[in-house]
Amino acid sequence: LAMAEESSSPSVLLQFAPFQSAVDDGFWRRLSSLKLDTLGIDQSPIPITGFYAPCSNPQVSNYLTLLPESLPPEAGEEASVRGTLSLGNRNRCPVPGILYNTNTLESYRAIDKRSLLKAEAKKIWEEINSGKAEEDSAVLSRFLLISFADLKKWSFHYWFAFPALVLDPPATLVNLQPATQCFTLEEAESLSAACNKWRSSSLTADVPFFLVSIASDSNVAIRPLRDWAVCQGDGQKLLFGFYDPCNLPNNPGWPLRNFLALICARWNMEKVCFLCYREKHGFADLGLSLVGEALISVPQGRAAEIGKDPQYVPNAVGWELNIEKKMVSRRISLAQSMDPTRLAISAADLNLKLMRWRALPSLNLNSLSTIKCLLLGAGTLGCQVARMLMAWGVRKITLLDSGRVAMSNPLRQSLYTFDDCLNGGNMKSVAAVNSLKRIFPAVEAEGVVMAIPMPGHPVPPQAENSVLEDCRRLQDLIASHDVVFLLTDTRESRWLPTLLCANSNKIAITAALGFDSYVVMRHGAGPLTCSSDVKSEAEDALSSQIGNLSTAHVDERQRLGCYFCNDVVAPIDSTSNRTLDQQCTVTRPGLAPIASAIAVELLVGILHHPVGIHAPGENATTCSATGEQPLGILPHQIRGSLSQFNQMTLIGHSSNSCTACCSNVVSEYRRRGMDFVLQAINHPTYLENLTGLTELMKSMNTLDVDWDDESDENADDML
Amino acid sequence: LAMAEESSSPSVLLQFAPFQSAVDDGFWRRLSSLKLDTLGIDQSPIPITGFYAPCSNPQVSNYLTLLPESLPPEAGEEASVRGTLSLGNRNRCPVPGILYNTNTLESYRAIDKRSLLKAEAKKIWEEINSGKAEEDSAVLSRFLLISFADLKKWSFHYWFAFPALVLDPPATLVNLQPATQCFTLEEAESLSAACNKWRSSSLTADVPFFLVSIASDSNVAIRPLRDWAVCQGDGQKLLFGFYDPCNLPNNPGWPLRNFLALICARWNMEKVCFLCYREKHGFADLGLSLVGEALISVPQGRAAEIGKDPQYVPNAVGWELNIEKKMVSRRISLAQSMDPTRLAISAADLNLKLMRWRALPSLNLNSLSTIKCLLLGAGTLGCQVARMLMAWGVRKITLLDSGRVAMSNPLRQSLYTFDDCLNGGNMKSVAAVNSLKRIFPAVEAEGVVMAIPMPGHPVPPQAENSVLEDCRRLQDLIASHDVVFLLTDTRESRWLPTLLCANSNKIAITAALGFDSYVVMRHGAGPLTCSSDVKSEAEDALSSQIGNLSTAHVDERQRLGCYFCNDVVAPIDSTSNRTLDQQCTVTRPGLAPIASAIAVELLVGILHHPVGIHAPGENATTCSATGEQPLGILPHQIRGSLSQFNQMTLIGHSSNSCTACCSNVVSEYRRRGMDFVLQAINHPTYLENLTGLTELMKSMNTLDVDWDDESDENADDML
Numbered sequence A, B: 001l002a003m004a005e006e007s008s009s010p011s012v013l014l015q016f017a018p019f020q021s022a023v024d025d026g027f028w029r030r031l032s033s034l035k036l037d038t039l040g041i042d043q044s045p046i047p048i049t050g051f052y053a054p055c056s057n058p059q060v061s062n063y064l065t066l067l068p069e070s071l072p073p074e075a076g077e078e079a080s081v082r083g084t085l086s087l088g089n090r091n092r093c094p095v096p097g098i099l100y101n102t103n104t105l106e107s108y109r110a111i112d113k114r115s116l117l118k119a120e121a122k123k124i125w126e127e128i129n130s131g132k133a134e135e136d137s138a139v140l141s142r143f144l145l146i147s148f149a150d151l152k153k154w155s156f157h158y159w160f161a162f163p164a165l166v167l168d169p170p171a172t173l174v175n176l177q178p179a180t181q182c183f184t185l186e187e188a189e190s191l192s193a194a195c196n197k198w199r200s201s202s203l204t205a206d207v208p209f210f211l212v213s214i215a216s217d218s219n220v221a222i223r224p225l226r227d228w229a230v231c232q233g234d235g236q237k238l239l240f241g242f243y244d245p246c247n248l249p250n251n252p253g254w255p256l257r258n259f260l261a262l263i264c265a266r267w268n269m270e271k272v273c274f275l276c277y278r279e280k281h282g283f284a285d286l287g288l289s290l291v292g293e294a295l296i297s298v299p300q301g302r303a304a305e306i307g308k309d310p311q312y313v314p315n316a317v318g319w320e321l322n323i324e325k326k327m328v329s330r331r332i333s334l335a336q337s338m339d340p341t342r343l344a345i346s347a348a349d350l351n352l353k354l355m356r357w358r359a360l361p362s363l364n365l366n367s368l369s370t371i372k373c374l375l376l377g378a379g380t381l382g383c384q385v386a387r388m389l390m391a392w393g394v395r396k397i398t399l400l401d402s403g404r405v406a407m408s409n410p411l412r413q414s415l416y417t418f419d420d421c422l423n424g425g426n427m428k429s430v431a432a433v434n435s436l437k438r439i440f441p442a443v444e445a446e447g448v449v450m451a452i453p454m455p456g457h458p459v460p461p462q463a464e465n466s467v468l469e470d471c472r473r474l475q476d477l478i479a480s481h482d483v484v485f486l487l488t489d490t491r492e493s494r495w496l497p498t499l500l501c502a503n504s505n506k507i508a509i510t511a512a513l514g515f516d517s518y519v520v521m522r523h524g525a526g527p528l529t530c531s532s533d534v535k536s537e538a539e540d541a542l543s544s545q546i547g548n549l550s551t552a553h554v555d556e557r558q559r560l561g562c563y564f565c566n567d568v569v570a571p572i573d574s575t576s577n578r579t580l581d582q583q584c585t586v587t588r589p590g591l592a593p594i595a596s597a598i599a600v601e602l603l604v605g606i607l608h609h610p611v612g613i614h615a616p617g618e619n620a621t622t623c624s625a626t627g628e629q630p631l632g633i634l635p636h637q638i639r640g641s642l643s644q645f646n647q648m649t650l651i652g653h654s655s656n657s658c659t660a661c662c663s664n665v666v667s668e669y670r671r672r673g674m675d676f677v678l679q680a681i682n683h684p685t686y687l688e689n690l691t692g693l694t695e696l697m698k699s700m701n702t703l704d705v706d707w708d709d710e711s712d713e714n715a716d717d718m719l
């Protein structure tokens, strides 16, 4: 070791190039989901890991980098995937850090930065004094990150600190020059070989602090810090080496600061020779690497004082300056760099995920985003139900309607505009899908142009095949969806879907409007679907506690009713002979949004109930007994009126004479299929005879409340 | 009169060219409004008037024309305007008609056309036999129109009949030739002069049947039918003349049929000479006019039989054939020919006008279409309230908001789409207005980009002027509107509008959302606006029957409360330190549509209440005493919850310590104006001191239900 002569200016202070934070966008994205999905309002500090490397490239000089994997793994994440990332890699020397992510901008601004920095300095100081830093030198370079993530705007306020213990008095520089000038050729070759071995071994590759011991025979060995004592004597020369992220010719990088503090505190040295290990093109480069000599003496009095005071912590500095050397918080917005559709998706998720922070931790967004909803009717109710579903995070929506958008529609049917009415009008189901995509491009919406075959609307023989085709198509559609909303404009168009839902045990929800009143109801489970083989485990678990569970296997009469269960006549043609005010949507405009909102909220309730479609009907009095769900009670029917501004929940059980959902009807449908459907369509009395309604009507005089459905009928001209 | 020799083929039947209906679009338009605005479901036959003219132009040959004025005047229409139209005009010879306009296509199709025609024939027959037809010959040409107006599609199904009594045996033609060939030059000149005099006199111009008497001196006189007896003898020759709408050379027009029936029945003639009076270029044209001779003898036996039977009515024909001579109904659609925006307007009206047919006859569409609504906030609530207002026929809507459309908005804020979020987002108030116009081009919507000054958000001195400017602007906006909806996202932003509404006695309606609950309320009348000079007459009239009327001049404490009346603290800055889930719209998606619908229904209720803003708060129990309005009860507050699916009405009276609406506060605002506002903004305790809340809080411990408003806050970065 050809030690250079002492510098002519021994009082020059040793100055260090600070770390610069470099945060990958992926870090912020992962932080966003961690916050949204897992942390919620929890503000506890989060252990994170930064990475740095010995200088290899002036562009990344002094970088302390945060990557997605800097954050702790989320629940369920593959530990092995992350494990591979932490294998020794000198370009990913881990730096332990801590993240304080606040819930509000105000609390971010109010953070006591001085105390936080001091706390980190204390950790470093304690680990120096306990000897831990000699065992695991990574802990010498801690860092601190405070942040506020404005998840709504994809904007992140943040500030890094790289705590460095301040030597008092500061270190002065005796000498600093390229390593090539400090070694004999032999020493240099041996040093290079030793360095390459250290940085290549998986055991030491990411250990950034080390001892460089040069034997008198010019043989160089690199050893861990804990070997300090072994390296003394025998004419060995000792350099304190570290991976230097800095590429400047006259300054070592930031890690040296705490290293000097350790050397000073643990080994009480006054003069320190150090090696700033740097690389070029992936190999040790002694021309770029520096060797320096510094004086770090602590006055005897103070050293004694420090020794006596266990609470002593050296001063620390390290809050990152901006490019203009100002102490300011930084802010990054990812919105610009993100694909707008992805932004829309994450914004949509945000609305819902925030519900889980406090208001509704049990919200099951997964079941909402995967469920397939079929909306029969794309009128006033259908448009609003589709909007509500999207707002709740439902992504798979099929709208079925046979009509075109008419001039009177856009004012009440919230997916259409004036342009949809021009040139005869676009098909509603197509226009609705386009509108949903304009609202939220990631929605998976489909439109089906089709009329629903209706009982009491007899079919001429030549039209039979086409009607049966429609029946089969509806059957397939219902089979391929999880939920069916009955939002058509006539009573009789709800019959076939009700039957098909009862047959296949699909969730069916009906909404219907009068002039100033509405009814929203969920249909009960199918009559033949609750045999023991399909009884779910959840149901078993709950059956005892719910007791009075309204499923068919308990008691047929306890099943919840469908839209037709209260009727004493079979559905017939209700559209003929209706005057214009009966044909059109003569309802108070406020009704449809209310009924649609309730219909969707009812679905969300069903999806969150442990037994789903089998959930018994609840109301304010029953629910206290059965235990309320987080979303509240799950009624069977909700009826309300705008003339009284009231709303009530009702429970109606299924009828054994129901023309749409009783076991007789469903069995007959299963046995005879389309023949049965065609007979019902052409001969309404057939249903009444089958179900015993004919007999019933003879024996009683029931007054049925008739709900005037909204209508949008296209009366054909047959003159 | 050089009478031609008898024809060589005397058994040729006389054949008549039927009337052709020609309906002006304006007739259908007027029928549409008559039906919508006046008739409703009333199907009574409507007397109408058709018009025809002597032939003047082959293009309009045989036209019986219906014009807008063919329909009876509507209530309030200027009778004089219509009076001028019925002045004698030979081009508008009136034909009495009757219109059967049905309510449904089915009943249109089911019309018993044979009976209707027979009934019209009977009228004609009776008026012939009573002599009335001789006095007013117009009644000889009656007509009948049956129709169904599909007002939703601007499509009209219709069918005309021009009842003609059938002679039995039919008339046979002896002779038919151009009039020029039948007269001497002298006779022809005299005839022309007489005709021109008849058709020019306002007394006779529109009398289409007349007698042509030719004296032996070739002098021609035209006389009314009642002069028949006078025209006998003295060597006079008599022709039966009529305005002939037909231009064919070999056929007289339709009016001659009933004329012959009259001649036969009243004057018992066997051989009839007739003159088909026709014109060309506006003058009598004897070359085009025809003179004919026909035999119309009735066998003696039958004539005696007819004379004995007072119920006898000749057979009649007359349902109009189409161009292919088929008996079919006609249909016309005006939709294609109308301006789309006009179509949209009429379609919008249709929805509402139909309500008046049966459901809500007292609906005041005029007050809705002229009222000016100011919506403070264009977020989830503002968008939906604007939609609901348009659906109710409100046309003047101003939206105020200071924000831009963010990615998370379109899924819940129903006026925005994904495109509105791109490139930083459009201003909400601007995007909302554009969206409203896309829905309904005739809406008069305006957007105001402005933030509402808020108490507890102190203003630095340099910003004072701009904040005061905003205050004055808000003041002007409220002054120029009739209704103010408070739909902002913070409690404190509702304070200044509440005060300004209380000051100027404007209808104010607040909607606010919690996580799964909502409140909608109307604010009471202003505290200083009910002095006797503004007390309306309606109020006087009702005050006795309502009794407990909650207006200030009865009792200050009976005034209905505002949004702040229950508070025991002044509004302060509530946006700072809110976590993301508190800042954002963390509400169940169903809430906003429900609350918005209720807010607008509440407004409609106020507008229909006899005392409007002074209407006392009603609920299901109170209203039975005061008498329910057609729209139902008019509550003060409606609160509801989605977790219980319930909804209730509440009444809260105004507080003398209210920081926004008590007389202290309003008086102080009137006295000190903007100074007062600024002090309230900068020093929240000022309001508490002024209203005595400070004292109140010391003496009591009230727990206030805090409604978490929806928020869409833009937190500024001040680091």
Ligand SMILES: [Zn+2]
Pocket: A561, A562, A563, A564, A565, A654, A655, A658, A659, A660, A661, A662
């Ligand atoms: Zn049923």
Ligand SMILES: [Zn+2]
Pocket: B561, B562, B563, B564, B565, B654, B655, B658, B659, B660, B661, B662
């Ligand atoms: Zn108040």
